[in-house]
Structure formats: structure tokens, C-alpha cells
Amino acid sequence: MAAVPFELKGKKVFVAGHRGMVGSALVRRLAREDVDILTVQRSEVDLLNQAETNRWFEKARPQVVLHAAAKVGGIHANNTLRAEFIYENLQLAANVIHAAHVNGVEKLLFLGSSCIYPKLAPQPLREDSLLTGELEPTNEPYAIAKIAGVKMVEAYRSQYGSDFISLMPTNLYGPGDNYHPEYSHVVAALIRRFHEAKEAGAPSVAVWGTGTPRREFLYVDDMADASIHLLRHYSGGTLVNVGTGEDITIAEFARVVAKTVSYTGEIVYDPSRPDGTPRKLLDVSRLAELGWKARTSLEEGMKLAYRAFLERKPGT
Numbered sequence: 001m002a003a004v005p006f007e008l009k010g011k012k013v014f015v016a017g018h019r020g021m022v023g024s025a026l027v028r029r030l031a032r033e034d035v036d037i038l039t040v041q042r043s044e045v046d047l048l049n050q051a052e053t054n055r056w057f058e059k060a061r062p063q064v065v066l067h068a069a070a071k072v073g074g075i076h077a078n079n080t081l082r083a084e085f086i087y088e089n090l091q092l093a094a095n096v097i098h099a100a101h102v103n104g105v106e107k108l109l110f111l112g113s114s115c116i117y118p119k120l121a122p123q124p125l126r127e128d129s130l131l132t133g134e135l136e137p138t139n140e141p142y143a144i145a146k147i148a149g150v151k152m153v154e155a156y157r158s159q160y161g162s163d164f165i166s167l168m169p170t171n172l173y174g175p176g177d178n179y180h181p182e183y184s185h186v187v188a189a190l191i192r193r194f195h196e197a198k199e200a201g202a203p204s205v206a207v208w209g210t211g212t213p214r215r216e217f218l219y220v221d222d223m224a225d226a227s228i229h230l231l232r233h234y235s236g237g238t239l240v241n242v243g244t245g246e247d248i249t250i251a252e253f254a255r256v257v258a259k260t261v262s263y264t265g266e267i268v269y270d271p272s273r274p275d276g277t278p279r280k281l282l283d284v285s286r287l288a289e290l291g292w293k294a295r296t297s298l299e300e301g302m303k304l305a306y307r308a309f310l311e312r313k314p315g316t
């Protein structure tokens with residue numbers, strides 16, 4: 001841990017991607033700090049456009065950047081919108097990281113994802129597994145773009161001495177998730193599908209794949225808290241995994257969802273849908289050494305996530 005924590009007080013902190021699930025959690029968490037939070041609407045500044053991004057940085061002069069702008073989605077979205085996932089995520093990483101460098105940003109936090117690790121890397125996934133093997137094909141375009149972001153952060157640190165860091169969160173869930181029936185991640189998809197099955201009195205509900213893959217789930221407000229902790233206390237060149245260190249099978253998870261939404265019908269599996277990577281558990285020992293651990297249990301987080309789903313704005 002750095003001897004002197006990075007001073008956030010009074011700083012202008014830009015949250016890129018503040019409307020997304022992670023960005024909005026970062027804004028909620030930063031509201032508890034004495035900082036000036038900067039955000040931009042896509043209609044004002046398109047972060048996919050380098051010139052617009054540079055102009056905005058020159059004018060707004062953020063001192064700290066939290067890069068949570070990304071095109072994200074579940075296994076089906078990643079697998080079918082492959083060009084959009086690689087193009088947009090590469091562009092967002094390149095534009096924001098370079099503009100931060102050119103405009104003298106003091107500290108930048110880049111958010112990746114646990115899918116950057118090779119499909120068959122030893123579990124739990126250690127940070128040094130990066131680039132040791134083939135990626136999971138369903139999300140390779142997204143992973144390649146995120147790996148490029150991690151490597152940019154490393155390169156700017158080594159060439160210019162920039163205090164830029166990279167965090168790799170596990171599967172996240174919580175308020176502000178995307179509940180699209182096809183393009184969402186498993187947590188939001190199942191909350192919605194189980195809720196609708198309960199409302200309709202459906203005798204059974206379908207879960208994709210075989211139910212055997214294992215996944216780790218972190219409540220997004222815990223992720224935001226870890227980000228602020230590491231922003232203050234971490235300033236190293238290697239990535240840091242952010243997770244709970246515990247995983248469960250999709251079948252076990254489906255039972256947690258059924259309990260959360262009080263659905264009592266049958267759970268059936270649809271093996272025509274992909275399973276994706278068999279397991280994706282993060283090794284969180286580096287994070288623990290840096291003094292942070294997840295607080296929200298899956299049961300508790302799922303209650304909060306279900307409440308947020310019920311209270312969400314229509315059409316989201």
C-alpha cells in the first residue's frame with residue numbers, strides 16, 4: 001500500500017460512463033467524498049470521438065478520471081455484436097486514456113473485466129494469468145479491447161510515469177443494470193424472467209445453458225467502494241482483481257433468484273444457449289493485501305437488486 005494516500009479532497013473527478021451501472025455507482029460513492037464530480041452527456045461529448053474528447057478535457061480540466069464508459073452486455077450481446085464491442089471499447093479506452101495523459105490528469109482508474117483472462121487459466125484467476133492463453137471465444141472482441149486498455153495504462157505509466165491504474169472487476173450486478181431479455185447479463189436476465197414468470201403464474205422458467213458454469217458476483221456498490229479505496233491507496237503498475245473470492249454454479253444462482261423473487265415453479269435448462277467459460281473466479285489476494293474486502297452478501301445484494309428492478313424507470 002502506498003505510504004501516502006492519494007489526496008482526493010477538493011479534486012475534480014470525471015466519471016466517464018456515469019449513466020451505466022458502474023458509473024452511476026461510482027457517482028453515488030463519490031457523493032460521500034469532498035470532490036467535484038464531473039460527468040458528460042453523450043449528446044454533449046461523444047467519447048468515441050477523439051477530437052471532442054480532447055476538447056472537453058482541455059476545457060473541463062479533470063484531475064482524476066474514473067473510466068467506466070464501455071459498451072457492455074451479456075454472453076449473447078458479446079457474441080453477436082462483435083464488431084461494435086471491439087470498436088467502441090477500443091475507441092473509448094484510447095480516447096479517454098490519451099486525453100488524460102495530454103491534459104495532465106493526476107490519477108486515472110481504468111476498469112476492465114474478468115473476461116480478459118484466458119478461458120482455461122488456473123482458477124482462481126490471478127492477475128499474472130493475463131495473456132498466457134486463448135480467450136473465451138464468445139467475448140473475445142470485448143476482452144481484446146479491454147486488454148488493449150490495460151496495456152495502454154501500463155505503457156503510459158512506463159513511458160511517462162503516469163499514475164494510471166487498472167482494476168478487473170468480476171461479474172457485477174445491482175441498480176442501473178440492463179434488463180434486456182437477450183442482451184443482458186445473467187443476473188438482470190434472471191431477475192426479470194423469474195419476476196415475469198411469477199407474475200404470469202408460469203409453471204416453469206428457462207435458464208440458458210446447462211446450469212453448470214460457475215460465476216462470481218459482486219454487488220456494484222461494493223465495486224464502487226473498492227475503486228475509491230484503490231484510487232487512494234494503490235499506485236502500482238499491475239492490475240488488481242476486484243471480486244468476492246467466492247463463486248456458485250448458475251443452477252445454484254437460479255435458486256437464489258427464485259428465492260429472491262418468490263418464484264416457486266420449476267427451473268428448466270436450455271442447452272441450445274451457450275455456457276461460455278466454465279469458471280471465472282478471481283483470486284482476490286492482492287486486493288485483500290491492499291486492505292479491501294467485499295461487504296454485501298449475494299442474498300442481501302440480490303434483495304437490493306430486485307428492489308431496484310421493481311423501482312426502475314419504465315422502458316429500461
Ligand code: GDP
Nearest residue numbers: 074075184185186189207208209213274275276
Ligand atoms: P459471462 O459471465 O460473460 O458468460 O456472461 P453472462 O452473465 O451473460 O452469462 C453467465 C452465465 O449465465 C452463462 O453460463 C450463461 O449461459 C448463463 N445464463 C443462464 N441464463 C442466462 C440468461 O438468461 N442470460 C444470460 N446472459 N446468461 C444466462
